[in-house]
Amino acid sequence: MGTGHSHDHGRSISAGGAHRSRLIAVLALTSVVLVAELVGAWLTGSLALLADAGHMATDVAGILLAVLAVTFASRPATPQRTYGYYRLEILAAVLNAALLFAVAVFILVEAWMRWQEPPEVDGPLMLVFGVIGLVANLAGVVLLRRGAKESLNVRGAYLEVLGDGLGSAAVIVAAVLIATLGWLRADVVASVLVALMILPRTWSLLREAVDVLLQATPKDVDIDAVRAHILETPGVIGAHDLHVWTLTSGVPVLSVHVVCDDAALADGGAARVLDALCDCLAHHFDVEHCTFQLEPASHRDHEPSTHA
Secondary structure, three states: OOOOOOOOOOOOOOHHHHHHHHHHHHHHHHHHHHHHHHHHHHHHOOHHHHHHHHHHHHHHHHHHHHHHHHHHHOOOOOOOOOOOOOOHHHHHHHHHHHHHHHHHHHHHHHHHHHHHOOOOOOHHHHHHHHHHHHHHHHHHHHHHOOHHHOOHHHHHHHHHHHHHHHHHHHHHHHHHHHHHHOOOHHHHHHHHHHHHHHHHHHHHHHHHHHHHHOOOOOOOOOHHHHHHHHHOOOOEEEEEEEEEEEOOOOOEEEEEEEEEOHHHHOOOHHHHHHHHHHHHHHHHOOOOEEEEEEEEHHHHHHOOOOOO
16 A cells, blocks of 8 residues: 655745846846956956956856756746756756866966966056955855855855955955065966865865755755654654655655554554654654655565665
């Protein structure tokens, strides 16, 4: 005997969709700063500004992908795509990470070449563009900070803008050193710092996105604790094939085969067991959707277990 049950907390299925307007605002802001930094890099000859502009370019592409992802994620499911387009958010995060890796490698190669023969750089003008970039990045951080806690896709955009803020700070320090001390290699050092700031956070974003695609257990879910709570439910004597994974950002889901005492399922007992299981998980774990298959103990030998 199998019994299925769906449990929904009533939250939005796409956490990123609630922050679409903020993403669009940051996209517009970042695009303006990108153009400004490209002009600044051309006028000053600064590799650090060019590096930050390259990072800005990936931000523009990444945030645009984020906007497209949350837009498509809001489309309804179809018989061909029963989960809709929720995973587009995660695919956008993976593509973001790939773009950021490419930019970091380009900056490091260019920095090595410039270290040998550092070109002239206009320090005071570089400082002006660095300050413009920093102010814009701080505004973007404020806009996306709350959404970064709820959506992996928004978090990717948030990390990009935050990294750009640190990059702009490095540009400002390098500009001051060039303007006051005439140390031209400060521009190269700043560009390398930008690249080194890109790599660790990009790896973290990629790892989280890949974990979602591999249907890994969410970090904030203790699967042993989930199993223990299931086994504590009256009438339950076993559980197997327990899986907890993430459908998209902020949407963990669970499925499990629950073995029950035959008497507990008699006379409408299945409904009582299901209600107890749902109440248990709803109060102790942040799981968006649960599916239970109830099995009487007498059926245990006929139900193969593919996982513990």
